[in-house]
Amino acid sequence: MTRLHLNLLGGFEARPESGSSLTFRTQKAQALLAYLAVPPGQAHRRDKLAALLWGAMRDEQARASLRQALYDLRKNLGDAAGALRTEGDTVLLDPTAVDLDVMKFTGIAGEETPEALEQAALLYRGDFLDGFTVDEEPFETWLLEERGRLRELAIEALARSLSHQRKTGALAAAVRTARRLLAIDRLQEPVHRTLMRLHAQLGQRAAALRQYQHCVTVLQRELGVEPELETKQLYQEVLTQRATACEPTTGPAASATTRPLARAGLDPQIAETPLVGRDAPLAKAQAALHQAEGGSGQLVAILGETGIGKSRLVEELIAHAAQAKWRILLGRAYESDQILLFGPFVDAFRADELVRDAAVMEALGPVWRTELSTLLPQFAAMPGAPRPPEQVDYRRLFECIAQLLQQLSAREPLLIVLEDLHWADELSLASWHSWAVASRPSESSSSSLPGRKSSPTTPYFAGRFRTSPNGST
Numbered sequence: 001m002t003r004l005h006l007n008l009l010g011g012f013e014a015r016p017e018s019g020s021s022l023t024f025r026t027q028k029a030q031a032l033l034a035y036l037a038v039p040p041g042q043a044h045r046r047d048k049l050a051a052l053l054w055g056a057m058r059d060e061q062a063r064a065s066l067r068q069a070l071y072d073l074r075k076n077l078g079d080a081a082g083a084l085r086t087e088g089d090t091v092l093l094d095p096t097a098v099d100l101d102v103m104k105f106t107g108i109a110g111e112e113t114p115e116a117l118e119q120a121a122l123l124y125r126g127d128f129l130d131g132f133t134v135d136e137e138p139f140e141t142w143l144l145e146e147r148g149r150l151r152e153l154a155i156e157a158l159a160r161s162l163s164h165q166r167k168t169g170a171l172a173a174a175v176r177t178a179r180r181l182l183a184i185d186r187l188q189e190p191v192h193r194t195l196m197r198l199h200a201q202l203g204q205r206a207a208a209l210r211q212y213q214h215c216v217t218v219l220q221r222e223l224g225v226e227p228e229l230e231t232k233q234l235y236q237e238v239l240t241q242r243a244t245a246c247e248p249t250t251g252p253a254a255s256a257t258t259r260p261l262a263r264a265g266l267d268p269q270i271a272e273t274p275l276v277g278r279d280a281p282l283a284k285a286q287a288a289l290h291q292a293e294g295g296s297g298q299l300v301a302i303l304g305e306t307g308i309g310k311s312r313l314v315e316e317l318i319a320h321a322a323q324a325k326w327r328i329l330l331g332r333a334y335e336s337d338q339i340l341l342f343g344p345f346v347d348a349f350r351a352d353e354l355v356r357d358a359a360v361m362e363a364l365g366p367v368w369r370t371e372l373s374t375l376l377p378q379f380a381a382m383p384g385a386p387r388p389p390e391q392v393d394y395r396r397l398f399e400c401i402a403q404l405l406q407q408l409s410a411r412e413p414l415l416i417v418l419e420d421l422h423w424a425d426e427l428s429l430a431s432w433h434s435w436a437v438a439s440r441p442s443e444s445s446s447s448s449l450p451g452r453k454s455s456p457t458t459p460y461f462a463g464r465f466r467t468s469p470n471g472s473t
């Protein structure tokens with residue numbers, strides 16, 4: 001008997017052992033075949049099948065539709081029709097005559113050997129019956145349950161495979177596995193982190209940073225939340241890694257034959273892209289950095305439409321500052337956070353784990369620390385801290401932030417970057433504005449990146465403060 005090959009992971013494909021894909025007259029005939037196949041060999045009563053796919057019809061009419069669908073199936077299965085068997089009032093697919101990807105996948109997804117897990121990853125080409133819909137509630141319920149069950153199995157198998165690849169140093173394979181995991185569930189924040197770490201280990205700093213931006217966007221868009229502290233800290237770590245320690249290695253991997261692959265994004269080993277152009281705004285920002293190094297605080301605002309390269313430009317600047325051993329504080333405003341007081345500043349202070357910096361805490365003194373605890377509750381737990389004030393005094397909070405920045409910048413050159421400032425709360429914007437006004441014209445500047453549109457649509461701010469040891473900002 002000709003065996004029937006059924007591939008239901010990633011779509012629907014039915015074909016006889018040696019032959020091309022079969023087509024069926026109706027979607028419901030395909031749905032019936034898929035239902036009988038998972039698992040093959042299970043006998044189903046006709047009335048149950050009729051209710052599954054023709055629930056809205058009267059019983060007789062539904063059973064007639066089932067008969068018609070079975071007839072169509074037999075006809076279209078051709079040589080492989082022997083796989084479909086009717087026994088009394090039941091219908092089943094002969095398990096010895098069917099070769100089903102779902103069965104192969106579930107059989108090996110639970111195994112532990114790396115080979116089995118890789119094979120399972122190959123078999124899971126996509127979601128169960130991906131893109132397949134039949135407007136019948138009982139069938140859709142079954143479909144979603146099966147899809148969820150198989151997706152969970154795939155995630156577990158890929159996660160075990162990823163862990164094995166990381167342990168054995170197969171980093172490029174691990175990148176591919178992590179990407180597959182995110183393709184199945186892009187909200188898995190730990191996987192975003194793993195991918196960032198892998199890129200960083202491979203010397204692909206820009207790819208690691210891009211992964212973070214992608215993670216932020218996905219979480220914001222789909223859940224309206226910001227990344228976990230661990231993710232932000234990792235981002236900060238990657239950002240401040242000395243650029244030289246993280247550059248991609250040159251050598252055989254970057255040969256003429258592999259370069260086109262990298263351009264196509266196919267080889268994660270060499271998929272780095274250097275900064276293209278932007279000489280003028282970069283030079284302007286770097287000049288501000290040098291001036292600040294001399295003790296005169298600077299503000300730089302970078303404006304430009306979405307995706308024009310604002311973050312990329314700032315990454316370059318951060319790498320420059322990190323190489324010169326500046327302290328870097330990185331905060332971000334989130335669309336969901338517009339009511340949080342001093343949101344991007346708080347974000348920057350939290351990610352930097354300032355509270356662990358004993359010298360800064362000491363210099364700040366208990367009164368300012370207590371004031372700051374309104375914004376950062378962990379400051380309240382410090383020894384000797386008086387009770388925080390009951391009423392929020394915005395002016396004092398503003399002063400607190402200025403004090404903290406002064407203390408930090410009195411010790412070492414300080415670069416504070418505030419991303420996506422257009423989402424920031426009004427107090428953050430007011431602080432920035434007052435600092436901008438307070439600085440002499442030569443000490444603040446803005447860059448608009450020329451885009452397709454003439455007017456900038458996405459304001460973004462990167463501010464830097466360097467105070468002289470006597471503390472003027």
Ligand SMILES: Nc1ncnc2c1ncn2[C@@H]1O[C@H](COP(=O)(O)OP(=O)(O)OP(=O)(O)O)[C@@H](O)[C@H]1O
Nearest residue numbers: 274275276277278305306307308309310311312458
């Ligand atoms: N000058 C450049 N050279 C190389 N790659 C660039 C350059 N500018 C932008 N890119 C790439 O284009 C993509 C978008 O850039 P980026 O994220 O910096 O834009 P953005 O202006 O910050 O966007 P958004 O407004 O969404 O925050 C990134 O993958 C980035 O690496």
Ligand SMILES: [Mg+2]
Nearest residue numbers: 310311312419
């Ligand atoms: Mg950006």
